[in-house]
Amino acid sequence: MLTARQRRAVVAVLTAPTLGEAAAAVQVSARTLRRWRSREVFARAVRQAAREMDREAVDALRAATVDAVATLRRALDEDAPAVRVRAAVAIVGAAERARDDDLDARLSALEQRVQEAQAWPA
Numbered sequence: 001m002l003t004a005r006q007r008r009a010v011v012a013v014l015t016a017p018t019l020g021e022a023a024a025a026v027q028v029s030a031r032t033l034r035r036w037r038s039r040e041v042f043a044r045a046v047r048q049a050a051r052e053m054d055r056e057a058v059d060a061l062r063a064a065t066v067d068a069v070a071t072l073r074r075a076l077d078e079d080a081p082a083v084r085v086r087a088a089v090a091i092v093g094a095a096e097r098a099r100d101d102d103l104d105a106r107l108s109a110l111e112q113r114v115q116e117a118q119a120w121p122a
Contacts, residue, residue, distance in 0.1 A: 002042065008025075
């Protein structure tokens, strides 16, 4: 179980540029913060909070993607040829990456099924 100060330290560790600044933000010494980081309960809390921050960042990126695509689509109608070309290149590149990601996922699923079938007793 973490104390209130340790819970604040979890956030500080993930958001402060340095360990010293994280320690100062929660009014403990850097030594104390290093000791807390070496304890499994604190380290687990930091990992969990980092995963949550990552999920929130990915969600924000997904939400911004719709606006970004709309902006690129509008750029396709710009008067300047260079702007249209850059927008087209960005759209085609994103479409290729999405297709590749889909193919990679499908291939991984097939490989997994083959491995499972080979491991099945005859």
